[in-house]
Amino acid sequence: MENYKIAVVVGSLRKESFNLKTAKILMALAPESLSLQLVSIAELPIFNEDLEETPPREWVSFREKIRDADGLLFLTPEYNRSIPGVLKNAIDVGSRPYGQSSWDGKPAAVVSVSIGAIGGFGANHHLRQSLFFLNVPTMAQPEAYIGYATGMFDDNGILTNSSTEDFLKDFMVAFGEWVATHAIKQTA
Numbered sequence: 001m002e003n004y005k006i007a008v009v010v011g012s013l014r015k016e017s018f019n020l021k022t023a024k025i026l027m028a029l030a031p032e033s034l035s036l037q038l039v040s041i042a043e044l045p046i047f048n049e050d051l052e053e054t055p056p057r058e059w060v061s062f063r064e065k066i067r068d069a070d071g072l073l074f075l076t077p078e079y080n081r082s083i084p085g086v087l088k089n090a091i092d093v094g095s096r097p098y099g100q101s102s103w104d105g106k107p108a109a110v111v112s113v114s115i116g117a118i119g120g121f122g123a124n125h126h127l128r129q130s131l132f133f134l135n136v137p138t139m140a141q142p143e144a145y146i147g148y149a150t151g152m153f154d155d156n157g158i159l160t161n162s163s164t165e166d167f168l169k170d171f172m173v174a175f176g177e178w179v180a181t182h183a184i185k186q187t188a
C-alpha cells in the first residue's frame with residue numbers, strides 16, 4: 001500500500017489549543033496509508049520580502065518540510081472571522097520565493113475548531129481562498145466546522161463525544177482517499 005507523508009499545520013500557538021488537541025486526535029484516527037507529522041509555525045519570522053536574499057533558517061527549514069510532504073492537513077482557529085496572523089504568515093512564507101511555492105499541487109484538507117457556534121466557518125473559508133490561489137487541491141466534502149470546542153476533551157485530551165470521534169474518523173478516511181487521488185509522485 002502507498003504511504004503518504006502529511007504535514008499537519010496548526011494555526012494556534014496555545015499549549016492547550018483545541019485545534020492542536022483535534023490535530024492529535026486526527027493523527028491517531030488516520031488510516032494506515034497516511035503518516036502525519038506536526039510542522040510547527042511558531043518560530044517563523046514575520047514575512048518580509050527583503051529577507052529573501054538571505055532567508056532566515058526557520059523559513060528554509062519550514063519550506064523543506066512542506067516540500068517534502070505529499071499532502072497537507074490544516075487546523076485553524078477563527079480570529080475575528082478569519083485565520084490567525086501566525087497561520088497567514090506561514091502560508092506566505094511557504095509560498096515564496098516567487099515561482100517556488102512549497103505548497104504547489106499538494107492535496108489538502110481544512111478543519112476549523114472554535115469555541116463558538118459556527119465552528120470557525122469564516123476562517124475555514126478564508127484559508128481555502130489562499131489555498132485555491134496557491135494551486136492546493138483542497139477536499140470539499142466532508143466539511144469540518146467544529147464548534148463548541150470547550151468541553152469537547154477531557155483532562156487527558158480524549159474526546160468526550162463518540163459521535164465527534166466517528167465524524168473525525170470518517171473525515172480522515174475521506175482525506176486518505178483524497179490524497180491517494182491527488183498526490184503528486186515525488187521525484188527523488
Ligand code: FNR
Pocket residue numbers: 012013014016017018019020077078079080081082113114115116117118119120
Ligand atoms: C477568538 N475567538 C473566536 N471564535 C470564533 O468562533 N470566531 C471569531 O471570530 C473569534 N475571534 C477571536 C479573536 C481572537 C483574537 C481570539 C484570541 C479568539 C475564540 C476562539 O475560537 C478560541 O479562542 C479558540 O479556543 C481558539 O482556538 P485554540 O487556540 O483553542 O486552538
